[in-house]
Amino acid sequence: MAEFARRTDTRYGNRPTMKDVAARAGVGLKTVSRVVNGEPGVTPDTERRVQEAIEALGFRRNDSARVLRKGRTASIGLVLEDLADPFYGPLSRAVEEVARAHGALLINGSSAEDPDREQELVLALCARRVDGLIVIPAGHDHRYLEPEIKAGVATVFVDRPAGRIDADVVLSDSFGGARDGVAHLIAHGHRRIGFIGDQPRIHTAVERLRGYRAAMEDAGLPVDERWVSLGSTDPARVTAATEEMLSGPEPVTALFAGNNRVTVTAVRLLAGRETPVALVGFDDIELADLLGITVIAQDAAALGRTAAERLFRRLDGVSEAPARVQLTTELLARGSGEVPPPGV
Amino acid sequence: MAEFARRTDTRYGNRPTMKDVAARAGVGLKTVSRVVNGEPGVTPDTERRVQEAIEALGFRRNDSARVLRKGRTASIGLVLEDLADPFYGPLSRAVEEVARAHGALLINGSSAEDPDREQELVLALCARRVDGLIVIPAGHDHRYLEPEIKAGVATVFVDRPAGRIDADVVLSDSFGGARDGVAHLIAHGHRRIGFIGDQPRIHTAVERLRGYRAAMEDAGLPVDERWVSLGSTDPARVTAATEEMLSGPEPVTALFAGNNRVTVTAVRLLAGRETPVALVGFDDIELADLLGITVIAQDAAALGRTAAERLFRRLDGVSEAPARVQLTTELLARGSGEVPPPGV
Numbered sequence: 193m194a195e196f197a198r199r200t201d202t203r204y205g206n207r208p209t210m211k212d213v214a215a216r217a218g219v220g221l222k223t224v225s226r227v228v229n230g231e232p233g234v235t236p237d238t239e240r241r242v243q244e245a246i247e248a249l250g251f252r253r254n255d256s257a258r259v260l261r262k263g264r265t266a267s268i269g270l271v272l273e274d275l276a277d278p279f280y281g282p283l284s285r286a287v288e289e290v291a292r293a294h295g296a297l298l299i300n301g302s303s304a305e306d307p308d309r310e311q312e313l314v315l316a317l318c319a320r321r322v323d324g325l326i327v328i329p330a331g332h333d334h335r336y337l338e339p340e341i342k343a344g345v346a347t348v349f350v351d352r353p354a355g356r357i358d359a360d361v362v363l364s365d366s367f368g369g370a371r372d373g374v375a376h377l378i379a380h381g382h383r384r385i386g387f388i389g390d391q392p393r394i395h396t397a398v399e400r401l402r403g404y405r406a407a408m409e410d411a412g413l414p415v416d417e418r419w420v421s422l423g424s425t426d427p428a429r430v431t432a433a434t435e436e437m438l439s440g441p442e443p444v445t446a447l448f449a450g451n452n453r454v455t456v457t458a459v460r461l462l463a464g465r466e467t468p469v470a471l472v473g474f475d476d477i478e479l480a481d482l483l484g485i486t487v488i489a490q491d492a493a494a495l496g497r498t499a500a501e502r503l504f505r506r507l508d509g510v511s512e513a514p515a516r517v518q519l520t521t522e523l524l525a526r527g528s529g530e531v532p533p534p535g536v
Numbered sequence: 537m538a539e540f541a542r543r544t545d546t547r548y549g550n551r552p553t554m555k556d557v558a559a560r561a562g563v564g565l566k567t568v569s570r571v572v573n574g575e576p577g578v579t580p581d582t583e584r585r586v587q588e589a590i591e592a593l594g595f596r597r598n599d600s601a602r603v604l605r606k607g608r609t610a611s612i613g614l615v616l617e618d619l620a621d622p623f624y625g626p627l628s629r630a631v632e633e634v635a636r637a638h639g640a641l642l643i644n645g646s647s648a649e650d651p652d653r654e655q656e657l658v659l660a661l662c663a664r665r666v667d668g669l670i671v672i673p674a675g676h677d678h679r680y681l682e683p684e685i686k687a688g689v690a691t692v693f694v695d696r697p698a699g700r701i702d703a704d705v706v707l708s709d710s711f712g713g714a715r716d717g718v719a720h721l722i723a724h725g726h727r728r729i730g731f732i733g734d735q736p737r738i739h740t741a742v743e744r745l746r747g748y749r750a751a752m753e754d755a756g757l758p759v760d761e762r763w764v765s766l767g768s769t770d771p772a773r774v775t776a777a778t779e780e781m782l783s784g785p786e787p788v789t790a791l792f793a794g795n796n797r798v799t800v801t802a803v804r805l806l807a808g809r810e811t812p813v814a815l816v817g818f819d820d821i822e823l824a825d826l827l828g829i830t831v832i833a834q835d836a837a838a839l840g841r842t843a844a845e846r847l848f849r850r851l852d853g854v855s856e857a858p859a860r861v862q863l864t865t866e867l868l869a870r871g872s873g874e875v876p877p878p879g880v
Contacts, residue, residue, distance in 0.1 A: 288646060482804065
C-alpha cells in the first residue's frame with residue numbers, strides 16, 4: 193500500500209496531507225488519523241501537538257479534498273453476494289452511513305455467488321473510477337484486482353477473506369460462533385447433531401463446519417458423516433437434507449443451521465413435526481425472538497461499519513499492512529436451542 | 537419522451553432500430569418490443585412479420601448495442617429509501633436480474649427518506665452517466681430531473697409517484713389493499729380499529745390511510761381521530777401510539793399496521809398482552825406465516841421487475857406516454873386478523 197500512499201500525495205497537489213501533519217507533529221500517520229477521526233489511543237499531549245500541526249498547515253480531512261480534486265463526488269463500491277439476503281441490509285446501510293459521513297457516494301451490486309460476475313462487477317466499478325471497494329467475495333482468486341489496487345483503489349474484503357492477494361478483511365468469528373452453538377446443544381444433552389450449511393466453496397460455510405467438528409471433538413463425540421450436509425441454501429435442498437437426517441433408526445436430535453437462509457427453512461420444517469428437534473442457527477433473523485429461535489448472532493452493521501472505516505482510513509492516506517479484523521459473535525438463547533433430546 | 541426517442545436514433549448511428557423494424561413490418565413499436573421481449577399479445581402472423589423484418593434488417597436488441605456504443609457497460613441507477621428495509625431486498629434483486637439480462641450494471645443507493653439526499657444521489661448518478669433511473673422517491677418535486685430526462689436518461693418511479701413531472705410509475709394498490717385489510721377486520725366483528733402508519737408526507741402512508749377510512753365508511757362506522765396515528769416507524773413512536781390506542785375506557789380491538797416496520801413492532805407489543813388484539817399488517821414479512829400474522833402482501837419483486845422492464849423498453853427506444861402501472865395486493869389470512877373482539 194506504500195505505492196498508494198505515494199500516489200495520493202501527488203494527486204492532492206499542494207494541499208497539506210496527513211503525512212505533512214505527521215511530519216510536523218513528529219508522530220506517525222496512524223496517530224494523525226486517530227486524532228482526525230476522533231478515535232481513542234492518543235495521549236492529550238500528542239493530540240495537542242497534532243491539532244497544532246493541523247492548524248498551522250491548514251489541513252482539512254481530505255474526503256472533501258477528494259470531492260474537490262476531480263470536481264465530482266467521491267464514491268465507493270460495495271459488492272454483495274445477494275441483494276435480497278436480509279443479512280446484507282444492515283451491512284449495506286452501515287457502509288452507506290460511513291460513506292456519507294465522508295461525503296462519498298455508495299454504489300453497490302451483487303455477484304449472485306458467481307466468481308465471474310464478481311470480477312465483472314468489480315472491474316466495471318473500477319472503470320467507473322470508484323475511489324475504493326468493499327467486497328464480499330464469491331471467488332477465491334483476486335489477483336485480477338492487483339492492478340487496480342496498485343492504481344490506488346483501496347480495497348477491503350468483508351465476511352470472507354480475499355484469495356491469493358494480501359488485503360484487509362473484516363469478518364465475524366464463524367469458527368468460534370459455530371463451536372459455541374454446537375457446544376450449547378451438547379450441553380443440553382444432544383449427542384447426534386446435524387450440521388446443514390452453505391456451499392463448500394464459501395469460506396464461512398467451511399469455517400462454521402470446522403467449528404461444529406471442533407465442538408464435537410471437544411466433547412469426545414464422533415461425527416457420522418450423514419449428519420453433515422453442505423450445499424445450496426435453496427429451501428428444497430435444505431428440506432431434503434434435514435429430512436434425511438431426521439429419518440432412519442438413529443436420527444439427529446438437534447440441528448445447527450449454517451446461516452439465516454438455512455435457519456428459515458429449518459424452522460418451517462421443524463414447526464410441522466410432532467417430536468421436537470433442537471435448533472441453533474448462525475445469524476439472527478427478524479422476529480426470531482418471538483419464535484424462540486436460539487441463534488449465534490453476528491453484528492452485520494458492525495461488519496459494514498468497520499470495513500468502511502478501514503477503507504476511508506486507507507483513502508485518507510494511512511499506510512499500514514493489510515490486516516484481518518475479526519468480530520465476535522453472541523449466543524442468544526431463546527428456546528429452540530434448549531430443547532432436550534427425546535426421553536431426557 | 538419523443539425527444540428521447542429521436543436522440544436514441546441518432547446515438548445508435550447506422551444500426552437498425554426497433555423503429556426501422558416496426559416500419560418495415562408495418563406494425564407499432566410496442567408490437568416489436570413485445571416480440572423482441574417474448575411478451576404475449578401478438579398474433580402468430582404479426583410475430584412472423586416482425587421476425588422477418590428483424591432478420592432482413594439485421595436488427596439486434598440494442599442492449600448490446602448500448603454496451604458497444606460507448607465501449608463500456610450500460611448501467612442503471614436504483615434509488616431506494618432505506619437499504620436495510622427488507623422490502624427493498626427482493627425489489628432490488630428483481631431490478632438487478634432484469635438489468636443483467638440486458639447486459640447492464642445496477643448502481644444503487646438510498647435517500648434515507650430525505651428529499652435533498654434523493655436529489656443529490658439522483659444527480660450524482662446522472663453525472664456518472666447512468667442510462668436509466670429507477671427511483672423510489674422521497675421528495676414531491678422532481679422537476680430537477682427534467683433536464684436529465686430530456687438529455688435521454690429514462691426514468692421510472694416505483695412504489696410512489698413522481699411529483700410535478702409526468703413520468704412512469706409502478707406501484708402497488710395501497711388504497712385497495714388497506715381497504716381490504718380493514719374490511720377483513722370489520723367482517724370479524726371489529727368496530728373500533730386503529731390505523732398506525734408511516735409519515736404523512738409519504739404517498740403510500742396517505743393512500744393506505746385513505747383505504748382505512750373508505751373501509752370504515754363503507755361499513756357505516758365512525759372514525760375517532762384518536763384511532764389514527766401517522767409518523768415515524770421508529771419502534772418507540774409506534775409503541776407509544778399503539779399503547780395509547782389500547783388504553784382508556786374504549787380501546788381499539790384491532791389494529792391495521794401501515795407497513796412492515798410498523799407490523800414488526802406491533803407484533804412484539806401485542807405478544808406481551810393478555811387480551812388478544814386483532815392485527816392486519818400491510819406488507820408480508822419473513823416467517824410471518826409461522827407467527828400467524830395476517831397481512832396484505834404486495835409483490836416487491838414484481839414491482840422491481842415491472843419497473844425495470846419498463847425502463848429497458850424506454851431504453852430500447854419505445855416511445856409511449858408515461859403510464860401508471862398498479863399491481864394488486866393479496867390478503868393472506870393467518871390468524872392474527874381473524875381474532876374476534878373481546879366478548880364476541
